């Protein structure tokens with residue numbers, strides 16, 4: 001099953017602590033490789049925490065395990081992931097003359113593996 | 114000869130020097146808190162009083178890293194060899210890029226810009242991938258602004274737009290913006306109205322009086338709605354709801370409160386600059402702030418992320434006239450985001466060598482940019498091992514600024530703050546390495562200039 005979403009990569013304090021501990025250590029790796037999904041979307045897609053999905057944008061693809069976002073933190077249709085390797089894979093190189101690639105609000109499709 | 118018996122662990126413990134460094138400066142985020150008391154045992158910080166969760170992990174996780182200070186092509190090498198190789202790479206390059214700089218001292222930033230000048234290179238900082246679009250907007254609209262001290266003492270209306278300080282700047286609320294009792298706000302939090310505008314109900318939203326949840330990618334529309342309401346222009350309720358995902362009567366209520374405020378401030382984050390619209394989003398926010406001054410005092414401030422990213426803007430601006438994305442190949446500085454910004458220079462495959470200081474583009478740039486960086490020789494400076502140091506031709510393990518190295522950093526409101534280091538590192542500082550690289554690059558460039566005397570050059574005589 002493939003569904004369309006908007007992906008918001010962002011900062012989390014756990015990711016920040018992970019940078020301090022070292023990017024190859026567990027805290028950073030775990031935090032940046034975990035996709036948050038709204039609980040209602042989890043239910044509708046029949047997902048449980050730990051299931052792996054494939055995200056595809058116009059620019060790349062990444063496989064990542066999911067977890068339900070905390071209560072009302074994410075509205076349906078939105079996904080969240082801490083900045084890192086996964087979000088970079090889905091970003092395009094073009095900055096539209098601004099120097100900044102579009103790094104938030106990415107159109108992605110989600111496929112359950 | 115008498116041999117003294119080995120020390121037991123208690124005796125060893127007694128030999129470790131204990132000290133307290135008062136008012137140390139945390140450089141993990143742009144809040145640059147300079148009221149941290151560090152308890153140091155030998156070369157380890159064991160407690161960081163008043164630091165937040167991020168500050169605590171910053172101080173407690175920067176012990177001495179026992180890796181070699183230099184690697185060349187992945188193999189341990191002498192620092193002097195690393196400096197020579199780095200200088201050769203930079204001096205021989207046709208389109209060198211110097212990038213990063215937001216997690217080092219302003220003293221080092223200054224030398225890095227000099228190197229860019231000697232090698233006719235491009236110098237860009239992590240600003241281009243955080244508030245670079247805001248930097249462009251400042252040039253178009255201007256910035257009505259103030260220091261964080263003024264916010265603390267005066268702001269009774271505090272708006273955060275596309276920013277989540279509870280996760281990214283944990284002491285922002287308590288030290289500067291929401292909780293403090295100020296000169297004109299004797300009751301602290303009770304005297305302030307806190308508003309969060311975001312697409313997600315973040316941890317910060319839970320601390321707000323008003324949460325404005327807008328549709329993803331509708332920041333510009335939301336800001337333009339407020340600009341219209343500031344000027345009493347009538348709007349179509351259905352259209353506003355369709356465009357922003359938030360009802361007109363609630364936008365109107367927010368505008369009424371903004372007009373009634375005595376001193377309003379809008380802190381904005383990468384929710385604006387990284388989303389479609391980018392500099393246009395920042396421009397809309399700056400224009401709204403300017404408009405509000407017809408009614409009351411209103412200011413705005415980007416919530417800057419890295420500890421000295423604001424210093425990078427300042428130093429690059431006072432050395433070249435522009436804040437980031439500067440090219441020196443003609444012998445004078447040229448500024449053009451989209452052309453001379455690191456992300457573009459790499460994704461388009463233009464740079465043929467790079468020097469990355471205190472940042473990790475291999476960890477967070479787009480895939481085409483990362484692939485190109487991997488394919489060219491580059492030098493990396495970092496206290497820790499990162500994806501960028503792993504792929505570099507020359508990697509320097511450096512002393513950490515603020516923990517091992519003194520110097521100056523700029524807080525997010527452009528206030529320069531001195532660093533008070535806790536203990537010395539066996540690794541060299543960025544400043545020491547950059548100064549040595551600059552000296553060697555100058556020698557090499559002089560030799561090249563003598564050889565190329567009769568060749569045509571793009572540089573004006």
Ligand code: SF4
Pocket residue numbers: 139140141142143144145146163164165166167168169282283284285
């Ligand atoms: S708010 Fe930022 S500067 Fe202050 S202690 Fe926390 S991480 Fe450090």
